[in-house]
Amino acid sequence: xxxxxxxxxxxxxxxxxxxxxxxxxxxxxxxxxxxxxxxxxxxxxxxxxxxxxxxxxxxxxxxxxxxxxxxxxxxxxxxxxxxxxxxxxxxxxxxxxxxxxxxxxxxxxxxxxxxxxxxxxxxxxxxxxxxxxxxxxxxxxxxxxxxxxxxxxxxxxxxxxxxxxxxxxxxxxxxxxxxxxxxxxxxxxxxxxxxxxxxxxxxxxxxxxxxxxxxxxxxxxxxxxxxxxxxxxxxxxxxxxxxxxxxxxxxxxxxxxxxxxxxxxxxxxxxxxxxxxxxxxxxxxxxxxxxxxxxxxxxxxxxxxxxxxxxxxxxxxxxxxxxxxxxxxxxx
Amino acid sequence: xxxxxxxxxxxxxxxxxxxxxxxxxxxxxxxxxxxxxxxxxxxxxxxxxxxxxxxxxxxxxxxxxxxxxxxxxxxxxxxxxxxxxxxxxxxxxxxxxxxxxxxxxxxxxxxxxxxxxxxxxxxxxxxxxxxxxxxxxxxxxxxxxxxxxxxxxxxxxxxxxxxxxxxxxxxxxxxxxxxxxxxxxxxxxxxxxxxxxxxxxxxxxxxxxxxxxxxxxxxxxxxxxxxxxxxxxxxxxxxxxxxxxxxxxxxxxxxxxxxxxxxxxxxxxxxxxxxxxxxxxxxxxxxxxxxxxxxxxxxxxxxxxxxxxxxxxxxxxxxxxxxxxxxxxxxxxxxxxxxxxxxxxxxxxxxxxxxxxxxxxxxxxxxxxxxxxxxxxxxxxxxxxxxxxxxxxxxxxxxxxxxxxxxxxxxxxxxxxxxxxxxxxxxxxxxxxxxxxxxxxxxxxxxxxxxxxxxxxxxxxxxxxxxxxxxxxxxxxxxxxxxxxxxxxxxxxxxxxxxxxxxxxxxxxxxxxxxxxxxxxxxxxxxxxxxxxxxxxxxxxxxxxxxxxxxxxxxxxxxxxxxxxxxxxxxxxxxxxxxxxxxxxxxxxxxxxxxxxxxxxxxxxxxxxxxxxxxxxxxxxxxxxxxxxxxxxxxxxxxxxxxxxxxxxxxxx
Numbered sequence: 001x002x003x004x005x006x007x008x009x010x011x012x013x014x015x016x017x018x019x020x021x022x023x024x025x026x027x028x029x030x031x032x033x034x035x036x037x038x039x040x041x042x043x044x045x046x047x048x049x050x051x052x053x054x055x056x057x058x059x060x061x062x063x064x065x066x067x068x069x070x071x072x073x074x075x076x077x078x079x080x081x082x083x084x085x086x087x088x089x090x091x092x093x094x095x096x097x098x099x100x101x102x103x104x105x106x107x108x109x110x111x112x113x114x115x116x117x118x119x120x121x122x123x124x125x126x127x128x129x130x131x132x133x134x135x136x137x138x139x140x141x142x143x144x145x146x147x148x149x150x151x152x153x154x155x156x157x158x159x160x161x162x163x164x165x166x167x168x169x170x171x172x173x174x175x176x177x178x179x180x181x182x183x184x185x186x187x188x189x190x191x192x193x194x195x196x197x198x199x200x201x202x203x204x205x206x207x208x209x210x211x212x213x214x215x216x217x218x219x220x221x222x223x224x225x226x227x228x229x230x231x232x233x234x235x236x237x238x239x240x241x242x243x244x245x246x247x248x249x250x251x252x253x254x255x256x257x258x259x260x261x262x263x264x265x266x267x268x269x270x271x272x273x274x275x276x277x278x279x280x281x282x283x284x285x286x287x288x289x290x291x292x293x294x295x296x297x298x299x300x301x302x303x304x305x306x307x308x309x310x311x312x313x314x315x316x317x318x319x320x321x322x323x324x325x326x327x328x329x330x331x332x
Numbered sequence: 333x334x335x336x337x338x339x340x341x342x343x344x345x346x347x348x349x350x351x352x353x354x355x356x357x358x359x360x361x362x363x364x365x366x367x368x369x370x371x372x373x374x375x376x377x378x379x380x381x382x383x384x385x386x387x388x389x390x391x392x393x394x395x396x397x398x399x400x401x402x403x404x405x406x407x408x409x410x411x412x413x414x415x416x417x418x419x420x421x422x423x424x425x426x427x428x429x430x431x432x433x434x435x436x437x438x439x440x441x442x443x444x445x446x447x448x449x450x451x452x453x454x455x456x457x458x459x460x461x462x463x464x465x466x467x468x469x470x471x472x473x474x475x476x477x478x479x480x481x482x483x484x485x486x487x488x489x490x491x492x493x494x495x496x497x498x499x500x501x502x503x504x505x506x507x508x509x510x511x512x513x514x515x516x517x518x519x520x521x522x523x524x525x526x527x528x529x530x531x532x533x534x535x536x537x538x539x540x541x542x543x544x545x546x547x548x549x550x551x552x553x554x555x556x557x558x559x560x561x562x563x564x565x566x567x568x569x570x571x572x573x574x575x576x577x578x579x580x581x582x583x584x585x586x587x588x589x590x591x592x593x594x595x596x597x598x599x600x601x602x603x604x605x606x607x608x609x610x611x612x613x614x615x616x617x618x619x620x621x622x623x624x625x626x627x628x629x630x631x632x633x634x635x636x637x638x639x640x641x642x643x644x645x646x647x648x649x650x651x652x653x654x655x656x657x658x659x660x661x662x663x664x665x666x667x668x669x670x671x672x673x674x675x676x677x678x679x680x681x682x683x684x685x686x687x688x689x690x691x692x693x694x695x696x697x698x699x700x701x702x703x704x705x706x707x708x709x710x711x712x713x714x715x716x717x718x719x720x721x722x723x724x725x726x727x728x729x730x731x732x733x734x735x736x737x738x739x740x741x742x743x744x745x746x747x748x749x750x751x752x753x754x755x756x757x758x759x760x761x762x763x764x765x766x767x768x769x770x771x772x773x774x775x776x777x778x779x780x781x782x783x784x785x786x787x788x789x790x791x792x793x794x795x796x797x798x799x800x801x802x803x804x805x806x807x808x809x810x811x812x813x814x815x816x817x818x819x820x821x822x823x824x825x826x827x828x829x830x831x832x833x834x835x836x837x838x839x840x841x842x843x844x845x846x847x848x849x850x851x852x853x854x855x856x857x858x859x860x861x862x863x864x865x866x867x868x869x870x871x872x873x874x875x876x877x878x879x880x881x882x883x884x885x886x887x888x889x890x891x892x893x894x895x896x897x898x899x900x901x902x903x904x905x906x907x908x909x910x911x912x913x914x915x916x917x918x919x920x921x922x923x924x925x926x927x928x929x930x931x932x933x934x935x936x937x938x939x940x941x942x943x944x945x946x947x948x949x950x951x952x953x954x955x956x957x958x959x960x961x962x963x964x965x966x967x968x969x970x971x972x973x974x975x976x977x978x979x980x981x982x983x984x985x
């Protein structure tokens with residue numbers, strides 16, 4: 001199963017690559033132009049387009065594949081071209097330029113960066129933020145779900161349901177701004193933005209986690225309510241098993257499985273879909289590039305981010321499937 | 333059950349690891365918000381304000397602007413002195429013996445030649461290559477190289493192999509280098525002497541030498557990233573050399589950290605010749621792009637200076653500052669009369685958070701374009717091809733209402749394209765009267781009557797049958813409110829039908845470039861201290877002439893001014909050119925002059941200057957009372973004025 005899925009990966013990514021490039025190519029505007037005034041001469045614009053192969057769809061399609069798949073890296077390594085450049089740099093007393101196996105090309109908007117640099121800087125931030133948010137979401141969501149299911153229709157249950165509803169319905173820019181105002185500005189207990197220390201991670205992680213926590217709470221509660229009325233729970237209670245043990249060992253163990261399968265795509269989404277949270281808390285993650293790259297028609301960045309995200313999403317789903325079988329051997 | 337916890341444990345490990353691995357930087361002496369993130373530190377390619385601001389920290393040109401003088405006077409920087417020939421066409425720069433790169437290597441005259449060649453080469457596609465074209469032979473060289481590259485791309489002998497092609501590209505490059513040295517008037521006589529010959533006298537040439545595109549780059553570093561593309565024969569500059577620790581610079585600071593969308597950190601460059609003068613020795617520039625987050629960062633003390641405040645509520649902030657001035661009105665009026673600059677006034681008034689916002693007049697103008705082409709893209713005749721029609725429409729805009737009611741930052745109403753009084757020795761024309769010049773409705777109707785007479789003269793007897801006027805603008809930044817205001821003026825006072833065309837910014841730009849509009853919003857900031865920085869964009873065929881305006885008389889005045897060696901006569905010619913623009917032909921209507929909004933506490937920071945040219949030299953900044961640097965307060969020269977003028981005047985000097 002794993003081998004088949006891994007073989008499928010390049011095919012799926014290839015289809016996504018082709019579709020995205022066709023769409024991105026059609027975005028109006030010239031990525032090489034500065035937004036305000038200052039237009040270079042037409043021949044300069046033509047020269048720049050030729051330099052990046054932006055004048056020819058086919059040429060761009062294949063040259064990008066060439067460097068992004070590592071073919072170019074292999075070629076330059078074998079031909080000795082790469083070694084020669086490194087030697088020259090060291091002889092001149094300079095630091096040799098960095099090389100990438102999967103070279104996602106230069107960014108058209110951020111002229112001093114290669115897309116690899118951008119992804120390398122942003123991805124760890126997004127992964128950390130996404131992981132922290134999912135962690136919070138699981139803790140908050142499962143606790144709320146268990147509390148609610150233990151006493152269905154009690155005040156505690158209604159309260160968690162109401163909070164879950166709010167968590168799902170309220171957009172994160174509202175939640176984020178409110179948290180920012182309360183904890184960042186009025187109480188001045190937490191920094192208002194940026195990234196670095198753990199204290200800067202708290203507010204964005206909480207904001208990002210709430211919708212996921214709400215969904216997990218509902219999943220858990222549904223599963224718990226269902227399993228608490230099932231035969232094996234009745235048997236366990238009849239045996240005189242302690243109620244807490246019934247809840248956690250018998251009901252939650254089974255009710256957690258749907259949560260687990262939700263965790264795969266949710267984690268991938270939390271790690272890449274945090275555009276709004278990144279903007280509100282000024283977090284330098286990957287999510288902003290989805291939006292900004294398209295706005296700037298930064299073809300290389302669009303393609304790079306899409307390829308990384310697509311690969312991540314496929315790998316996460318694969319990882320969850322593997323874990324799922326391991327956790328619950330009944331699944332074939 | 334334990335197995336189910338494994339995925340959760342994985343998440344815990346992931347978060348724990350990344351927190352442990354990511355160590356925050358120690359606090360810097362000075363932290364500022366740069367408006368937007370730096371897009372490039374490649375000097376020859378940059379054009380954004382935030383890039384130029386950091387470039388002036390990291391690099392240094394032959395000359396620098398003394399930003400605390402009224403004329404922004406050029407002063408020696410990497411060059412310790414210069415000689416200018418009688419005819420104003422030859423400059424000999426003598427480099428400082430102590431000028432060094434951040435790796436300790438001496439700065440050489442050849443480094444400037446290398447950098448300027450990069451800017452002139454069409455391969456680099458520099459935004460500001462145009463600024464180099466009055467160097468003798470530069471235009472010819474650039475044209476020759478562009479033609480040679482086009483020819484190289486076109487002609488490929490059928491039997492030419494890859495190796496032969498590569499050799500041909502190398503030959504062309506060798507020929508290019510030889511030709512540059514031969515025809516272009518930039519020459520390193522020795523390591524410390526640079527000779528520049530100009531096509532014609534350029535009175536603002538030293539001002540240009542203080543502009544980042546004219547700063548030097550370290551050739552061994554940049555060459556390392558240049559690649560000769562064998563297919564097109566071009567030099568392709570790859571990204572990477574501007575990243576720390578690779579970047580080598582010659583200015584007050586060196587770059588030690590640049591994390592994408594996160595932060596930048598600069599440390600004093602101990603090899604800089606004037607390193608002892610620095611008031612701060614480390615600078616942090618956190619990446620905060622969201623305008624509201626910037627203001628929050630300032631208010632909570634995590635940044636000490638904001639270079640560009642764009643929040644929608646800055647208008648209210650400005651109003652609260654006026655309220656603060658009213659509370660200290662007598663002191664304020666006295667300080668104004670004594671002639672202190674606006675930052676010094678704040679420094680001498682009591683410390684108050686309301687006073688931390690600063691509105692400074694800028695070297696830029698908001699205006700409306702008229703398309704001057706005879707026909708619109710859809711083939712209909714264009715009514716705005718007639719200067720009388722343009723004049724009539726220009727008269728019927730209430731500029732004051734836009735400046736005061738829509739903008740509300742105290743922006744000056746614009747009668748001219750070039751902000752009046754921003755350039756020493758230049759006398760602005762009077763400009764055309766508009767609705768705002770009337771004090772009451774009767775006066776406005778009188779002006780409108782004259783405008784309607786112009787329309788009649790142009791053959792539009794019945795304004796209601798005038799072709800529907802389309803106003804093109806992009807939806808951001810309150811352009812919609814201004815467009816509505818303009819449209820209402822034209823409907824009410826001219827009686828013509830008007831339609832608003834709001835477009836997304838990319839489409840808006842495409843429409844402008846293709847002259848696919850009747851009227852549109854526009855804006856321009858001057859690049860250097862000379863009227864031509866505003867006037868050249870109206871020359872026939874200029875890349876920024878969205879209006880497609882073409883007047884042989886206007887072009888001839890610019891040409892005459894370029895040849896004129898007497899500074900006063902030259903300014904008179906340019907003034908006459910602007911008069912044609914804003915009084916007779918009106919390819920554009922100036923509406924108001926921009927203001928820049930910054931935030932800092934003048935009691936705690938010295939170094940920002942309120943000059944309209946708005947080039948902050950942040951290496952002059954000093955945090956007052958931090959025990960570092962001289963803690964000397966820098967101010968503009970005093971301009972004492974009578975009490976009458978000061979009581980009526982606003983915050984701007």
